[in-house]
Amino acid sequence: MKAAITLLTLLFLAAPLCAQETSTPWIAKVNGDSVRLRSGPSLAHPPMHVLAKGDELTVVGEKEGFVIVRLPSSAPCWVAAEFVAAAADGVTYAVNGEKVNLRCTPDTRYFPIGQVEKGASLKAVMDGQTGKAAAENGFVKVSPPAQATGAVSKEFVERVRDAVVEPVAEPATEAPKAEAPAPKAEKPKREPTQAEFDDERKAFTTLEGMLREELKKPATEVDLTGIRKLFEQFKELALDPKVSEKAAAHIERIDSTVKLIDAEKDRLAREAAAKQAELDRIRAEANRKDEPKVEPKGPVEYLATGTIGSTGKSAKTPASHRLFDADGKVVYDLRWDKGDLGKLMGSKVGIVGTVKQYEGWPHKVLVIERIDVLTEDEDK
Numbered sequence: 001m002k003a004a005i006t007l008l009t010l011l012f013l014a015a016p017l018c019a020q021e022t023s024t025p026w027i028a029k030v031n032g033d034s035v036r037l038r039s040g041p042s043l044a045h046p047p048m049h050v051l052a053k054g055d056e057l058t059v060v061g062e063k064e065g066f067v068i069v070r071l072p073s074s075a076p077c078w079v080a081a082e083f084v085a086a087a088a089d090g091v092t093y094a095v096n097g098e099k100v101n102l103r104c105t106p107d108t109r110y111f112p113i114g115q116v117e118k119g120a121s122l123k124a125v126m127d128g129q130t131g132k133a134a135a136e137n138g139f140v141k142v143s144p145p146a147q148a149t150g151a152v153s154k155e156f157v158e159r160v161r162d163a164v165v166e167p168v169a170e171p172a173t174e175a176p177k178a179e180a181p182a183p184k185a186e187k188p189k190r191e192p193t194q195a196e197f198d199d200e201r202k203a204f205t206t207l208e209g210m211l212r213e214e215l216k217k218p219a220t221e222v223d224l225t226g227i228r229k230l231f232e233q234f235k236e237l238a239l240d241p242k243v244s245e246k247a248a249a250h251i252e253r254i255d256s257t258v259k260l261i262d263a264e265k266d267r268l269a270r271e272a273a274a275k276q277a278e279l280d281r282i283r284a285e286a287n288r289k290d291e292p293k294v295e296p297k298g299p300v301e302y303l304a305t306g307t308i309g310s311t312g313k314s315a316k317t318p319a320s321h322r323l324f325d326a327d328g329k330v331v332y333d334l335r336w337d338k339g340d341l342g343k344l345m346g347s348k349v350g351i352v353g354t355v356k357q358y359e360g361w362p363h364k365v366l367v368i369e370r371i372d373v374l375t376e377d378e379d380k
Contacts, residue, residue, distance in 0.1 A: 025164075028067060028157040030055040037075060039104045039113050041066035041151040044226060048104040048113075048150060049075040057152065058163055066151040071144035077113070078106045078139040079122065086124075090133060093140060095120040102148045106139035108196045111237060114147040192239040204234055204243050211250065215257070219264040228254045302350035304366060305374065306331050308341055318358060319365050323351065332366035339371070348374045 036047035041063040049072070051057075061068035071077060083097035101112035116122065122142040124133035134141035211227055231254070234247035306323040311333060319333035321341040332355065334341060352370040 024162060025058050025060050027160045027163045028057050028059045028069070028152075029160045030057070030152070030156060031158050032156040035152060035156040037069070037071075037150045037152055038066075039110055039150060041068065042229065044230065045151065046104070046110060051152070051156075056160065057157065059157075059159075060149065062154070063151070065154055067154055067157055068149050068151055070146055071113070071148040071150050073143055075144055075148075075150065076104055077142050077144040077148050078103045078136075079116070079142055081135065081138050081140050084122065084140060086133065091124050091126065093122045093124055093133070093142065095122065102142075102145070103139070104150075106136040106141070108193070108199050111233075114145070114149055116145060116147055120145070196239055200234075200239050200243060204238075204246070207231065207234070208250070211254070219261050220268060222261050224254050224258055224261075300350070300352060300370070300372070302372075303352055303355070304331055305348070305350045307346065307348050308334070308344045310345070318361070319363075321345070322363070323349075323366065330363050333361075333363045334366055334368060336368040336371065338368075341368075344371070344373065350374050 030051045030053055033053050035051040035053075037049040037051055038045040039048050051072075055072070057067075057069040057072065059067045059069050079093075079095075079100060079102055083095060083100040084093040085096050086093050095116050095118055098118050099115045100118075102114040102116060104110060104113050122145060125141040125143060126132065127134040207227065207230055211224070214222055214224060214227060228251060231247045231250045235244050235251060238244040238247060304323060306325050309322050309324050311319060311322050319335045321334045323331045323334050325331050332351075334351075350372045351366060351368055353366050353368045356365045356367060358365060
């Protein structure tokens with residue numbers, strides 16, 4: 001799968017924040033330049049705003065190396081126009097739907113960044129050219145309420161001080177009449193739109209395709225960590241229960257597959273180590289063969305001593321040289337498989353070895369195991 005498609009899919013699948021607000025919010029200061037404020041606590045979530053060094057944020061939670069912050073007033077926040085009603089001033093909008101989603105873009109490509117209850121009041125962001133509330137694609141741009149949150153990597157913020165944050169105001173509700181108290185009923189949840197269902201299924205299908213493509217790779221190249229996290233988001237947050245069930249099944253499959261892949265990686269690593277060890281052994285052995293053989297020195301009882309000479313051009317012998325005594329008589333024909341007797345021509349030597357007799361040849365052959373060049377004192 002091409003990198004561009006993968007990146008687009010990751011952005012498409014970015015999920016909402018799941019952390020709850022902390023009991024004691026605190027103020028953080030941005031300590032880096034052009035820091036990304038994302039829609040959720042991972043790099044898979046799309047950046048929705050760029051923060052400058054020194055910007056202060058209200059932190060309401062932490063998750064997976066990110067701090068969860070309330071959106072600054074300059075961050076984008078959109079709400080579907082069908083679930084809000086404009087007041088006479090054209091700036092104030094009242095929420096008229098149950099649990100209406102807040103989004104970082106004027107569409108349903110991404111999961112919500114928060115929710116507001118029916119009766120909540122939102123302030124529209126005005127379009128400087130038209131003088132009316134900024135609207136696009138059936139959505140109204142609003143100033144982020146306290147319920148809208150984003151995430152910033154913890155490495156780019158530092159704690160400044162504790163913050164006393166007023167709790168999010170609940171919309172006013174009409175008190176029941178004293179003479180006829182009625183049990184409090186649960187507020188019905190807003191049913192997702194068909195477009196939201198379609199977007200979710202499309203994103204889930206794309207993620208399944210990513211999983212299939214990743215599993216086609218060699219075991220040493222497969223990385224299912226990011227894909228598993230995205231399936232976890234679908235399992236927890238999917239609008240369609242069937243999608244949630246399929247995500248859970250994929251997670252189980254991924255976990256079992258990862259175990260098999262880890263075992264295969266271990267096997268391949270052991271094989272590679274064994275092959276490398278064998279190559280090292282072969283190289284070491286070849287290097288030892290290339291080293292010149294140095295015969296040990298020291299006291300020894302020689303089988304024969306004499307002077308190295310030629311066998312003669314017409315000699316019939318399996319040896320390359322001969323050993324002559326002081327009178328010039330042949331003592332042995334010589335064969336040295338480990339060295340070159342030509343370099344010792346005319347030298348007086350002492351030899352340790354094995355004597356062999358070949359039928360039809362005039363002299364016995366001394367197969368050399370050790371040969372030493374003798375000084376005059378050693379010769380005596």
